Amino acid sequence: MSLRYAMLGLLSERPASGYDLMKRFETSLTNVWPATQSQVYGELGKLAKAGLLEVAAEGPRGRKEYAITEEGLAELRHWLTEAPRERMRRSEAMLRVFFLNILTPLEAVTYLSTEAERAAGRHAGLKELEAAVDWGDDPLSVNGRLALEYGLRFTAMYEEWARWAAEQVQEKSKRGNGTTGDAN
Amino acid sequence: MSLRYAMLGLLSERPASGYDLMKRFETSLTNVWPATQSQVYGELGKLAKAGLLEVAAEGPRGRKEYAITEEGLAELRHWLTEAPRERMRRSEAMLRVFFLNILTPLEAVTYLSTEAERAAGRHAGLKELEAAVDWGDDPLSVNGRLALEYGLRFTAMYEEWARWAAEQVQEKSKRGNGTTGDAN
DNA sequence: ACCTTACATTCCACTGTTGACATGTCGAGG
DNA sequence: CCTCGACATGTCAACAGTGGAATGTAAGGT
Structure with missing residues (x-):
């Protein structure tokens, strides 16, 4: 479930395409929450359908730039403040x-x-x-x-x-x- | 992949049924490697088929007591000494x-x-x-x-x-x- | 004009994990 | 004798995560 919040978090800084997002996962988040391409694109679709993201612009090569919506930002804030932290289990x-x-x-x-x-x-x-x-x-x-x-x-x-x-x-x-x- | 080693490890101390194993997971291993019953029984079958475990005894209520084999012990030792440790990724x-x-x-x-x-x-x-x-x-x-x-x-x-x-x-x-x- | 590299998305098969459900047996106490 | 709790195994659907293949477009250099 955390992947979606990682994505919302990254998109809260600035809009990005799936491809951009992947790179940002690889640089800033590799050490805390790695993600694969299949996961990112899949989740992008789900989040857009759920109204937490929207396609802000379309570019060449079928590029779709996603931006976080108000609803998405609210969801992210909720996760940070209210959501139960799950403690580390496996080691x-x-x-x-x-x-x-x-x-x-x-x-x-x-x-x-x-x-x-x-x-x-x-x-x-x-x-x-x-x-x-x-x-x-x-x-x-x-x-x-x-x-x-x-x-x-x-x-x-x-x-x-x-x-x-x-x-x-x-x-x-x-x-x-x-x-x-x-x-x- | 670690579940199998957790089970081999527990069985290296003494033989146990799936039910026994579950209890031992809940007591000693809850904090390091929790497991559900479906996982345990499933893996028990796989490990037995692979020859790493054997049914040492059968009891009432269809109880099957599994014991680790020489091969299983070798596999466990291998995991402890040779196998690449995977570093903690997600947090x-x-x-x-x-x-x-x-x-x-x-x-x-x-x-x-x-x-x-x-x-x-x-x-x-x-x-x-x-x-x-x-x-x-x-x-x-x-x-x-x-x-x-x-x-x-x-x-x-x-x-x-x-x-x-x-x-x-x-x-x-x-x-x-x-x-x-x-x-x- | 051609080729390569970067950009960009989509689909699929597989494994591991969870949680719920189904099914049944044995033993002890009332 | 009967019932309840502990014992005991098994199956299923769903989801998260991994890795790889397929497909194609745009841009830049030669």
């Missing part, structure tokens, strides 16, 4: 953690260390992004910066957690291994 | 942040503060869980504790970020509002 990463015990301690530590490395890599990537983009005062920049900061904090947190977890596993394996005659 | 929360500018600064600050509250609430809930469960030395407890710590760190990070973001929005709105005659 493949944590699912793996749950079953780490079927690996040897060494393998588990390796896994967790790799995760830490990957997080560090992503963190560095975001840092680069921060340096590369010239952050203006336009709304997209302002909000993008907030989201970026979230990414930065998330990756830092994840890296620390993974290193901590690796340590835990290591210690546990030492304790369980060193004293062969430990009580039950 | 409804960050999508909302991207479009916060269509709200008034006050509304945006309210939204972010509410998010902070919610994160704090979930953090408290996890703390309670930590206190309530008697954490043994069994593998499920050990790994569960690692995942729980992740949840704790995540919710703490998110709360802090949301408070920080609210502050940013507030400051920006003051700067843009207070000095009516500010240059461009």
Whole structure:
């Protein structure tokens, strides 16, 4: 259901064709809500039929430029303010953690260390992004910066957690291994 | 694709029927990989046909107890060690942040503060869980504790970020509002 | 004139997930 | 003996998301 709001949100800045929209998904929203072409065009049709968007202009190559309607803007505002936030449910990463015990301690530590490395890599990537983009005062920049900061904090947190977890596993394996005659 | 590994993982501890499995999903895995009954039974059939599981015993009421096979265990290990981790892509929360500018600064600050509250609430809930469960030395407890710590760190990070973001929005709105005659 | 690249839309097949519905059996307590 | 709750499996329709193929037009360079 979020795709429609992503589209309404992008169109609230300025009108665009499906093609334009795709590019904007690829640049600004890749990291928060990727979408494919089939999805975008399909949803564009539905939203127009529902009156949340309208065809503002037609151009060459059958280009249809869509603009958000008052109704669409109201819907978007409603989503931002009233709609129930759905909490993050699935995490493949944590699912793996749950079953780490079927690996040897060494393998588990390796896994967790790799995760830490990957997080560090992503963190560095975001840092680069921060340096590369010239952050203006336009709304997209302002909000993008907030989201970026979230990414930065998330990756830092994840890296620390993974290193901590690796340590835990290591210690546990030492304790369980060193004293062969430990009580039950 | 992760559902199958969640099931293999649960069955690697001990055999279970579809019904048993459902309960174990609801208890231990609700927060990392929820599953519905239709999914579980469907996947159970597929996994059995693929030779990753086998019907170890049959009981009353048509009960079929599934056990993981050597092949299934190998597949699970492979997933844990070799399989490419897919990184977190979608975040409804960050999508909302991207479009916060269509709200008034006050509304945006309210939204972010509410998010902070919610994160704090979930953090408290996890703390309670930590206190309530008697954490043994069994593998499920050990790994569960690692995942729980992740949840704790995540919710703490998110709360802090949301408070920080609210502050940013507030400051920006003051700067843009207070000095009516500010240059461009 | 020709060719390539960018623009632009539409359709389709497949997988994963949800939620509801259907169907039935066993065991325990009244 | 009977009924109710727990046990137990299965099917279906719908939707969201993925990836790719098909189709074609306009513009720019050589």
